[in-house]
Amino acid sequence: MGSIQLKSVKKAFGAVSVINGIDLGIENGEFAVFVGPSGCGKSTLLRLIAGLEDVTSGQVLIDGKDATNIGPSKRGLAMVFQSYALYPHMSVRGNIAFALKMAGQGADVIEQKVRKAAATLNLTDYLDRKPRQLSGGQRQRVAIGRAIVREPKAFLFDEPLSNLDAALRVQMRVEIGELHNALKTTMIYVTHDQVEAMTMADKIVVLDRGSVAQVGSPLELYNRPNGLFVAGFIGSPTMNMIRGPSAEKRGAATIGIRPEHADISTTAGEWPATVRLAEHLGSDTFVHAEADGIGPLTLRLEGEAPLHPDQRIFVTPREAHLHKFDKDGKRIG
Amino acid sequence: MATQQTTTAGRVLVAPSVILLFVWMIVPLVMTLYFSSLRYSLLDPDNVSFVGLQNYTAFLTDPDFLTALYNTLVLVISVLIISVCGGILVALLMDQPVFGQNVLRLMVIAPFFVIPTVSALVWKNLLMNPDSGLFAWIARSLGFDPIVWFTNWPMLSVIVIVSWEWLPFASLILLTALQSLDEEQKEAASLDGAGPISYFGYIVLPHIARAITVVILIETIFLLSVFAEIYVTTAGGPGNATTNIPFLVYKQALLNFDIGGASAGGIIAVILANIVAFFLVRIIGRNLEG
Amino acid sequence: MAMKQSTGKRIGVTVLAWVVAFLIFFPILWTFITSFKSELDAIAMPPKFLFFNWTLENYFAVQERSNYLKFAYNSIVLSIGANVFGLLIAVPAAWSMAFAPGKRTKDLLMWMLSTKMMPAVGALVPIYLLFRDLHLLDSLFGVGVVLLLINLPLLIWMLYTYFKEIPVDILEAARMDGASLLNEILYVLTPMAVPGIASTMLLAVILSWNEAFWTLNLTTSNAAPLPAFIASYSAPEGFFWAKLSAASTLAIAPILILGWFSQKQLVRGLTFGAVK
Numbered sequence: 001m002g003s004i005q006l007k008s009v010k011k012a013f014g015a016v017s018v019i020n021g022i023d024l025g026i027e028n029g030e031f032a033v034f035v036g037p038s039g040c041g042k043s044t045l046l047r048l049i050a051g052l053e054d055v056t057s058g059q060v061l062i063d064g065k066d067a068t069n070i071g072p073s074k075r076g077l078a079m080v081f082q083s084y085a086l087y088p089h090m091s092v093r094g095n096i097a098f099a100l101k102m103a104g105q106g107a108d109v110i111e112q113k114v115r116k117a118a119a120t121l122n123l124t125d126y127l128d129r130k131p132r133q134l135s136g137g138q139r140q141r142v143a144i145g146r147a148i149v150r151e152p153k154a155f156l157f158d159e160p161l162s163n164l165d166a167a168l169r170v171q172m173r174v175e176i177g178e179l180h181n182a183l184k185t186t187m188i189y190v191t192h193d194q195v196e197a198m199t200m201a202d203k204i205v206v207l208d209r210g211s212v213a214q215v216g217s218p219l220e221l222y223n224r225p226n227g228l229f230v231a232g233f234i235g236s237p238t239m240n241m242i243r244g245p246s247a248e249k250r251g252a253a254t255i256g257i258r259p260e261h262a263d264i265s266t267t268a269g270e271w272p273a274t275v276r277l278a279e280h281l282g283s284d285t286f287v288h289a290e291a292d293g294i295g296p297l298t299l300r301l302e303g304e305a306p307l308h309p310d311q312r313i314f315v316t317p318r319e320a321h322l323h324k325f326d327k328d329g330k331r332i333g
Numbered sequence: 334m335a336t337q338q339t340t341t342a343g344r345v346l347v348a349p350s351v352i353l354l355f356v357w358m359i360v361p362l363v364m365t366l367y368f369s370s371l372r373y374s375l376l377d378p379d380n381v382s383f384v385g386l387q388n389y390t391a392f393l394t395d396p397d398f399l400t401a402l403y404n405t406l407v408l409v410i411s412v413l414i415i416s417v418c419g420g421i422l423v424a425l426l427m428d429q430p431v432f433g434q435n436v437l438r439l440m441v442i443a444p445f446f447v448i449p450t451v452s453a454l455v456w457k458n459l460l461m462n463p464d465s466g467l468f469a470w471i472a473r474s475l476g477f478d479p480i481v482w483f484t485n486w487p488m489l490s491v492i493v494i495v496s497w498e499w500l501p502f503a504s505l506i507l508l509t510a511l512q513s514l515d516e517e518q519k520e521a522a523s524l525d526g527a528g529p530i531s532y533f534g535y536i537v538l539p540h541i542a543r544a545i546t547v548v549i550l551i552e553t554i555f556l557l558s559v560f561a562e563i564y565v566t567t568a569g570g571p572g573n574a575t576t577n578i579p580f581l582v583y584k585q586a587l588l589n590f591d592i593g594g595a596s597a598g599g600i601i602a603v604i605l606a607n608i609v610a611f612f613l614v615r616i617i618g619r620n621l622e623g
Numbered sequence: 624m625a626m627k628q629s630t631g632k633r634i635g636v637t638v639l640a641w642v643v644a645f646l647i648f649f650p651i652l653w654t655f656i657t658s659f660k661s662e663l664d665a666i667a668m669p670p671k672f673l674f675f676n677w678t679l680e681n682y683f684a685v686q687e688r689s690n691y692l693k694f695a696y697n698s699i700v701l702s703i704g705a706n707v708f709g710l711l712i713a714v715p716a717a718w719s720m721a722f723a724p725g726k727r728t729k730d731l732l733m734w735m736l737s738t739k740m741m742p743a744v745g746a747l748v749p750i751y752l753l754f755r756d757l758h759l760l761d762s763l764f765g766v767g768v769v770l771l772l773i774n775l776p777l778l779i780w781m782l783y784t785y786f787k788e789i790p791v792d793i794l795e796a797a798r799m800d801g802a803s804l805l806n807e808i809l810y811v812l813t814p815m816a817v818p819g820i821a822s823t824m825l826l827a828v829i830l831s832w833n834e835a836f837w838t839l840n841l842t843t844s845n846a847a848p849l850p851a852f853i854a855s856y857s858a859p860e861g862f863f864w865a866k867l868s869a870a871s872t873l874a875i876a877p878i879l880i881l882g883w884f885s886q887k888q889l890v891r892g893l894t895f896g897a898v899k
Contacts, residue, residue: 052795054336071338072798079799085792089814098810099800146800156799342804343723346715350779351731353712357772358738364749423643431637439883440648446882447651449835450853451871455654457857458864465666465864467653474669500647502893509890547894558742561835561850565857579836582744586751587840596748603745610740614733 002063002153002186003028004049009058011044018044020210021058026154026188026203031180034190035197036207036233042190045207046156049188051075062153073102078147079156082163084139086131092118092142093127099150117145120179137168144179154186161196173199194234198222206230228329231256237286237298239323244294246270252324252332259286259300261321264307269314273297278307291315362603368596375590388597398598400573401581405605408492408577409556413549415496420503420548421541425533427504428511438508445501449561456494457483457566487567487574494562499555503548510544511537543616550613557606578602651875658682658868665864681869688866691873694852698874700763701838701848702831705770706824709778712771714820717782718808722791732783735776743773743836754841763846769837774827781826781892785819786812822888825881832878849874 004026011019018041026032034042047053049060051072059068067075078099087095093114100110118124121141131139140160147155157176161169177200180187191197197204198218206213206221206229214221214230225231231239239256247255263269264287273291285305291297297315307313324332372384392398427437444452460467461482469479482490514537522536560579563569569576569584576584582602586595656672657665664675685691720728750769751760759765789812797811813820835850842851853874856867882889 050795050799051336052798071336072795073801073803077799079796081792081796083790083792085790085796087793087797087811087815089817098797098802102801102803102806146796150800339723339804340725343719343725347719347731349712350716350735350775353772354735354738354775358741361746361749362741364753365745368748423647426636426640426643429636429640430633431640432633433637433641437640437644438886440644442882442886442889443648443651443879446829446833446879447875448833448850448853448871448878450839450850450857451654451875452650454853454856454867455650455871458867459653459657459665460650465668467670470668470670497647497650505886506890506894544894551894554740558744558836560743561839561854564835564839565854579742579744582747583840586748592748592752599742599745599748602742606740606742606745610737613740614737 004154004186004188005059005061005064006045006049007059007061009045009048009060010056011041011048011053012056018210019048019056022210022212024205024212024215026186028186029184031177031187031189031200031202032205033197033201033203034188034205034207035192035194036213038192039209040207041210042192042207043158046079046158046188046190050077050079050156076153077156078150078152078154079158080140080143080147080160082159084131084143084163086139086142086146088131091128091130092123092134092145095131095142096145096149099146103150113149114145117149120148120182121145136164137172140164140172141175144176148179148183152185154188157187157189159191160189161191162193169196176200195236198234204234206233224331225256225323226331228254228256228325231323231325231331237300240297242294246294247324250322250324253327254325254329255317256323256325257317257321259298262297262299262315262317264299264301264305265314265316266312267314269316271297271315273313273315275307275309275311275313277309278305280304287313289313289315365596365599365603368592369600371593371596373592375592384593388593389601392594392597392601397573397576397581398578398601401576401578404488404573404575405557405577407488408495408559409553411492412496412499412556413552415492416499416503416552417545417548419496419500420507421545423500423504424507424511424541425537427508438505442501442505444497445499445505447498449498450565452498453494453562453565456497457490461490461493483567484571487571491559491562491566491575494566495556495559498562499552502552506544506548507541510541514540546616550609550616553609554606554613557602557609578605651879654868654871656868657865658872660865660868662863662865665868681865682873685866685870685873689852689855689870691852691870694847694849695873697763697842697846698832698848701767701770701846702828704763705767705831706774706778706827708767709771709774709827710820710824713775713778713782714813715808716779717786718812720779720783721786721789722794732780735779739773739776747840750837751840760841761843761845761847766838766841766846766848769841770831770834773834773837774830777830777892778823778827781823781888782816782819784891785816785823788819789815822885823892825885826889826892829878829882829885 006022006024009019009022010017022045034045036042044053048055051067051070055068059066061067062075062077087098090098096114096117097110100113114127115124118127121144123138123141123145126134126138131142134142143160160176161172164172173196189196189200201218203215204218204221205215208229214226221230221234225234228241232241235258237259239258242255242257243253247253271291271294273289275287275289277288279286279288283303285301285303285307287299287301287305287307289297289299299315326332369388370383370385371381372387373381423441427434427441431437458466463469463479463481466479468482472479480486518536522532558579559577560583563575563577563580567575569580578598579602582595582598585591585598658681659677659679660671660675661678661680664671720732754760754765757765793815794807794811797807802811832848833850838848838851839854842848853870856863856870
């Protein structure tokens with residue numbers, strides 16, 4: 001079991017309000033990702049759930065029970081920190097076993113559970129090493145191992161991959177995903193990286209300046225962002241935002257079109273433009289173009305596209321994929 | 334950034350220290366203030382009466398007090414000048430790429446670890462004794478009469494001993510500060526054609542200025558309370574020549590048994606120290622921001 | 624000044640540095656040498672530097688005549704005992720200030736520092752009278768309490784600066800792992816801070832060992848530690864330099880060695896973290 005509900009949770013540090021009243025439910029077994037730019041309050045929100053910070057007002061419910069005034073050590077949650085926060089003076093074994101020792105479990109049980117966790121995470125050969133003797137990826141696994149032996153109600157991840165290099169990050173992303181499939185335990189994962197959010201989440205919670213901007217599945221957010229903020233934040237490369245006559249004639253203040261949802265022609269189309277740069281990735285081509293009277297556009301074409309700088313092109317958005325926003329940045333339709 | 338629980342725990346855990354220190358600071362201070370307003374002699378303990386500020390006026394107008402104040406200032410200022418200037422020179426020397434730097438550091442810092450009573454007695458006897466001391470032998474070898482240190486130059490003798498104790502402290506701290514001067518700055522200065530003197534004046538001195546301030550202030554705190562060295566060498570004499578304020582208070586209390594007068598002296602010492610402490614706390618406090 | 628130096632200049636600087644260091648160290652060396660002389664050799668004119676009959680008799684004499692070991696025992700009990708108890712009080716306080724700071728934590732730290740600046744003479748009279756009335760004069764307990772109190776601000780300050788270097792994440796990880804506050808301090812913070820705690824303890828022991836105001840004024844014989852023991856040699860009677868030197872060597876050797884090990888921490892401790 002491990003459902004988590006937040007009821008009008010607010011957090012202020014002194015006069016500075018960091019979380020402005022958040023209502024949110026996370027179902028048992030769900031993989032929820034909090035995503036947003038730095039300073040949006042996502043880590044604070046996670047720490048409120050963990051109990052490492054007090055809420056200023058509102059309630060945190062774990063499994064339907066009010067946990068607002070319960071200390072972090074009694075909430076039954078496990079956390080993986082950005083810095084890993086391994087105990088440097090303990091071996092890998094000691095690190096993984098610590099929570100079990102604190103829970104007063106017997107030596108046999110502890111050893112058995114540590115071995116099982118180590119086997120799952122490919123750490124068996126390293127059990128007697130100290131954290132400083134491990135690579136970044138191994139440390140990350142120890143941090144995860146420390147969390148899973150406790151069989152917590154939910155796992156909390158605070159930007160766990162941001163200290164790893166790109167290749168390792170992809171690998172760990174897959175491993176955490178597999179872990180979730182195997183354990184079926186609730187996971188809450190904080191990241192500023194929308195790719196991590198898109199690839200891992202069942203449910204994404206986009207945060208903006210201390211409030212929830214939108215909650216939904218990755219595809220919901222991709223297909224129907226409810227406002228300019230989410231539209232701009234989700235998807236890579238970012239959505240092209242166009243104001244002016246093109247938007248007005250469609251009855252919107254701003255229209256958005258994703259790079260992959262526009263067609264390019266060398267002869268005719270809605271927006272004449274000049275190619276600035278074409279990035280050939282093999283599988284795709286990213287085209288950076290300057291549209292006349294509109295500004296820069298980024299376009300994504302499948303496969304090889306024979307384009308070169310200074311070439312004149314015509315860009316036409318696919319109407320079905322067009323996003324319309326009103327003057328307040330809200331989605332229309 | 335913490336929870337109510339940790340904040341509460343923090344208060345509880347810090348409480349014993351705060352209470353102990355508060356009691357340690359306030360109880361003696363209040364008692365000293367109280368005693369300082371009494372005529373109270375241990376020789377006549379049944380005859381205690383309130384005399385107001387009389388002890389202070391007596392203490393402040395006592396020529397012994399003025400002498401002690403003067404001696405205190407002479408001792409503090411002389412030792413400060415010697416240890417800071419000497420410390421800068423020693424630190425500059427130790428900062429050079431010399432052979433055996435680590436051993437040198439150990440030798441230079443050693444006097445700081447010597448028990449004050451030991452240094453005082455070793456200097457008084459083994460080195461400064463006019464008959465058999467090493468200095469007497471050196472003077473005679475050079476054809477001079479040995480200096481009769483503690484009779485003719487009592488204050489200077491105490492200053493020499495205390496300076497020897499504090500020179501290592503200044504050297505060590507200034508050396509630490511010097512070593513944090515980065516190589517690039519040194520190289521830039523040498524490329525700019527700075528000579529040793531302007532290099533010292535424009536680069537080194539500003540860099541270690543804060544460390545010098547810290548040395549001066551901390552030494553002042555300790556030097557205002559020099560006691561053991563005087564206790565075992567001159568006992569404040571000859572006459573009052575080496576009696577500083579701590580020693581005067583000690584004499585008044587435990588040799589003359591005048592509790593009232595000694596307490597007034599103690600309060601005056603506290604006021605003096607607080608003037609210094611005021612500046613020290615501000616400087617270290619500013620440092621906390623970083 | 625890392626400008627390129629000729630070897631000649633380097634040798635010159637080296638010689639100068641060694642001469643200066645030797646002069647500063649000389650009184651200690653001279654004490655050490657004198658401790659192996661007979662009393663007659665000790666006051667011989669001209670002084671005998673190395674060629675004399677080396678003897679250990681002073682060391683035996685110091686123990687036999689004045690029971691050196693008793694004073695050494697007092698010094699050890701006082702300097703270690705007072706500071707072990709001091710640490711028990713200071714570690715939780717430093718935890719609190721480093722990891723659960725409030726609005727007033729900084730003021731509190733500065734206040735603690737300022738108590739260190741109270742001159743001892745200001746408290747001499749009442750403490751002496753209180754101790755007399757409580758029968759604590761010349762007792763290890765009484766002097767120990769005073770040593771604990773005068774070192775407490777330093778202990779807290781040094782521990783605080785060391786604790787500040789420990790990432791709070793790790794303590795939070797312990798909390799998430801279900802550790803109570805006691806377990807967090809006992810199993811996570813303390814083992815991680817061992818180097819800092821050790822050097823704090825070392826400096827505090829050195830300062831207590833050398834403390835010579837309260838020990839001279841509050842002890843006479845039973846609880847007297849080494850500074851008071853050495854002071855008893857100040858009475859100018861007979862030929863005693865060799866024995867004074869032997870007693871001095873014994874009194875300063877242990878602390879000198881400890882001190883040499885702790886030089887680096889010393890700077891931080893003595894300047895309350897203002898110079899590192």
